[in-house]
Amino acid sequence: MVEIDLKGRTGIVTGGASGIGKAIVEKLLQCGAGVVIADINEKQGLVVEEKFKNRYGNCLFVQTDVTRRRDIEEMVIKTKKEYGRIDFLVNNAGILIPRLLVDPAGKEEITEEIFDRITGINQKGTVFCAQAVAREMIKDKIKGVIVNVSSESGLEGSEGQSIYAGTKAAMYSFTRSWAKELGRYGIRVVGIAPGILEPTALRTPEYERALAYTRGITVEQLRQSYEKVSIPLGRVGTLEEVANVVAFLISDLASYITGTVINISGGKSRG
Numbered sequence: 001m002v003e004i005d006l007k008g009r010t011g012i013v014t015g016g017a018s019g020i021g022k023a024i025v026e027k028l029l030q031c032g033a034g035v036v037i038a039d040i041n042e043k044q045g046l047v048v049e050e051k052f053k054n055r056y057g058n059c060l061f062v063q064t065d066v067t068r069r070r071d072i073e074e075m076v077i078k079t080k081k082e083y084g085r086i087d088f089l090v091n092n093a094g095i096l097i098p099r100l101l102v103d104p105a106g107k108e109e110i111t112e113e114i115f116d117r118i119t120g121i122n123q124k125g126t127v128f129c130a131q132a133v134a135r136e137m138i139k140d141k142i143k144g145v146i147v148n149v150s151s152e153s154g155l156e157g158s159e160g161q162s163i164y165a166g167t168k169a170a171m172y173s174f175t176r177s178w179a180k181e182l183g184r185y186g187i188r189v190v191g192i193a194p195g196i197l198e199p200t201a202l203r204t205p206e207y208e209r210a211l212a213y214t215r216g217i218t219v220e221q222l223r224q225s226y227e228k229v230s231i232p233l234g235r236v237g238t239l240e241e242v243a244n245v246v247a248f249l250i251s252d253l254a255s256y257i258t259g260t261v262i263n264i265s266g267g268k269s270r271g
Helices: 019-030 042-055 069-083 112-139 162-185 205-214 219-225 239-250
Strands: 010-014 034-039 059-063 088-091 145-149 188-194 261-264
Touching (some): 034 069, 059 069, 205 219, 239 261
Parallel strands (some): 145 188
8 A cells, every 4th residue: 555655744724623624734734734724713723733733733824815916915925934945835725605696585595705705715815825826936946735625516516505615616627727827837736526425514403494595495304414415435535635635735746736636525416
């Protein structure tokens, strides 16, 4: 069995204090990397930092709002100060607020505020985190890796989650376009698109209530619907399985992979 070795490499995982991001941080630490946990939630971030420092060492929490250029710049500065270099960035920070394009009842409809919030975190944050990190990689002549976290909904679309799905569709174009721009510097840009996974912090009671409403069903029916989706492997995915792919993509084992998004969904389809 080939072990993934990331010793001597350091980088950033946005949204790293919970869910998929936290699982990615832990996996990268297990592989020997130094990791900056960038997250807007200071309380949760500090708890994760302490836990992982005690278990693995070599990690640092930096409170970061990815919608603010200044926060992103400070995140990069602190990473360089702590580790001296940036070898990878995992653009994982994201938010999901279920809303309908048109709701005749006027309860759960897309508003300008919600549109700006989702696109600000999911799309704008991805662009400017990638820009800030890529600039440092080029300056330091580091053949680094940028991983964009998309979603299978980015290609399939998702009822009641069109703005979220749209931002995740953008990850496909960002990944392909930036791979073409940054390849000349030896920088790889790849993406992952998880399908249905074990519950994370995104699947809150409020999220389930709003999503069920947009689909005209009860919360219980929503939960049962996950079981009716066609997944050839017959189960939902785990956070660790997603993290394993990210670690592989960052490693030299994936040295000739760039400009593509890997679907991690167990073969999921609607049919």
